[in-house]
Amino acid sequence: MEIMQAEDTLVCTNRSPGLQHMSLWVLRDRNGKPQVAVDPVGVRPGNWVFTMSGSAARHATGNFEVLTDLTIGGIIDFWEAENDQPTGNTVATG
Amino acid sequence: MEIMQAEDTLVCTNRSPGLQHMSLWVLRDRNGKPQVAVDPVGVRPGNWVFTMSGSAARHATGNFEVLTDLTIGGIIDFWEAENDQPTGNTVATG
Amino acid sequence: MEIMQAEDTLVCTNRSPGLQHMSLWVLRDRNGKPQVAVDPVGVRPGNWVFTMSGSAARHATGNFEVLTDLTIGGIIDFWEAENDQPTGNTVATG
Amino acid sequence: MEIMQAEDTLVCTNRSPGLQHMSLWVLRDRNGKPQVAVDPVGVRPGNWVFTMSGSAARHATGNFEVLTDLTIGGIIDFWEAENDQPTGNTVATG
Amino acid sequence: MEIMQAEDTLVCTNRSPGLQHMSLWVLRDRNGKPQVAVDPVGVRPGNWVFTMSGSAARHATGNFEVLTDLTIGGIIDFWEAENDQPTGNTVATG
Numbered sequence: 525m526e527i528m529q530a531e532d533t534l535v536c537t538n539r540s541p542g543l544q545h546m547s548l549w550v551l552r553d554r555n556g557k558p559q560v561a562v563d564p565v566g567v568r569p570g571n572w573v574f575t576m577s578g579s580a581a582r583h584a585t586g587n588f589e590v591l592t593d594l595t596i597g598g599i600i601d602f603w604e605a606e607n608d609q610p611t612g613n614t615v616a617t618g
Numbered sequence: 619m620e621i622m623q624a625e626d627t628l629v630c631t632n633r634s635p636g637l638q639h640m641s642l643w644v645l646r647d648r649n650g651k652p653q654v655a656v657d658p659v660g661v662r663p664g665n666w667v668f669t670m671s672g673s674a675a676r677h678a679t680g681n682f683e684v685l686t687d688l689t690i691g692g693i694i695d696f697w698e699a700e701n702d703q704p705t706g707n708t709v710a711t712g
Numbered sequence: 713m714e715i716m717q718a719e720d721t722l723v724c725t726n727r728s729p730g731l732q733h734m735s736l737w738v739l740r741d742r743n744g745k746p747q748v749a750v751d752p753v754g755v756r757p758g759n760w761v762f763t764m765s766g767s768a769a770r771h772a773t774g775n776f777e778v779l780t781d782l783t784i785g786g787i788i789d790f791w792e793a794e795n796d797q798p799t800g801n802t803v804a805t806g
Numbered sequence: 807m808e809i810m811q812a813e814d815t816l817v818c819t820n821r822s823p824g825l826q827h828m829s830l831w832v833l834r835d836r837n838g839k840p841q842v843a844v845d846p847v848g849v850r851p852g853n854w855v856f857t858m859s860g861s862a863a864r865h866a867t868g869n870f871e872v873l874t875d876l877t878i879g880g881i882i883d884f885w886e887a888e889n890d891q892p893t894g895n896t897v898a899t900g
Numbered sequence: 901m902e903i904m905q906a907e908d909t910l911v912c913t914n915r916s917p918g919l920q921h922m923s924l925w926v927l928r929d930r931n932g933k934p935q936v937a938v939d940p941v942g943v944r945p946g947n948w949v950f951t952m953s954g955s956a957a958r959h960a961t962g963n964f965e966v967l968t969d970l971t972i973g974g975i976i977d978f979w980e981a982e983n984d985q986p987t988g989n990t991v992a993t994g
Contacts, residue, residue, distance in 0.1 A: 525841065525876055534694060534704060535696065536693060536694055536695060537694060538690025539659070540689075540813075542678050542691075543691065550704055552834070559621075565820070565821070567820065574816070574830075574842045576874070576875050576879055577672075578859075578875050579860075581821065583873050584822050586823075591670060591691070592670070592674060593672050594619055597824075598818035599819075599820045600818055601819055606896070610813075610832060625798075629790065629798070630786035630788055630789060632754075632755070632788055633787070634752070634753065634772050634785045636771055636772050650796070651742070652796060654713035654714070655713065658751075671766075672766055676768060685764060686764070687764050687765050687769075688713055718930075719986075724977060724979065725975075726941055727941070727975070728952075728960050728972075730956075731973065738986060741927055745930070748901065748950045751986060766954055767955055770954055779952060779958060780901065781954050781957075803971070807923075807937070807970055808936070809911075834935070847915070847916065848914075856912070856936045860954055860968060861954075861967050862918075862967045862971075866916050879912075879916045879918075880916045882912055882950050883912060884911065885954075892907075892908055892910060892911070892926060892932060
């Protein structure tokens, strides 16, 4: 699963019926590359999240028939973008 | 799901029967790399779209038997290529 | 689906029985990276092709039991490697 | 399967119910890129592990219904990060 | 399918039971990046091989229940690492 930051919702009037009424978000990975994900969790702009890809993405929406290949799996409680590490935990990288 | 720009249709006289009569498009990602996708949505050259990959791509054509690994999922209403962001929305990337 | 150029067949005396008697080809992507694909279409060296990956690759051989993750989906009628674009078509990339 | 180093657990209060009670870890690949994986093996910070992705990741948790796309498959007994090779084995790379 | 070179076996005392008793190998891609694969073919250090990924990797072990995402599909008879091409064949890359 990848770590990304939620940016904003994505407006697509003409879209696949397979996405149903799921909310679409633009996420950014650590290199700034944009990705589009379905959000079943309820993120807000600026949140750090992790995402599931592949067939797990469909299951993770709670409805296997939602046709996504990327779904937000959870919001990370503490994440420091500057040094790309979790915060509030002791980090040991022997 | 990835964000790409539709360029042109792709002509392949000799192609897999598994693609049926679906229209094939050349898309470009943000680095200019070409990709080929099936278009069930009806795009036009220059449109910014998002794409589904993997097994979701087959479902997204509306017919699971269409043998694609990349399908256009929708046309993005507003997208600014220059700064790689949605437009017409307030963007917060705390 | 990706765009690649057919180079030559690949000889592997010791190979998985799951590939059956399918012909194997070395393809090159635009960066020159070699990939190995199954060819149900009948390509010739130098042809530009597009390829299907993942589970679509197995279906595209015409026999889901052929164990490939990359299959040639079709031969592109016109492709200009120099500028990485289709030829013989009007290209608009507004 | 990829080789990565375990860094720390990841705390996500708001996460997909599909992950059940599995422990989440931040792993680093050889370029330092963070990834999130489910850990059914019992790793410790600093361990070198290999990971399974895709649908194998779900099976590897021991419960196909756990919605992950990356699972730790095992702890490597000997691995030298400096020269990126196994240790304690004779290495021949003709 | 990707082309890689077999380096050495990988010793993991603590590993997923889903891998059963399959032999694990460290392979290197052309950039030297290590990957871990299951070997049903019987490779030797220094062999050039091609690999299957995704769900094809599980089938290619001869037992779909082996939880791998990368399996060696065959040993290449002739491969020149220097110029990254098959040898013993006439290569035409019009």
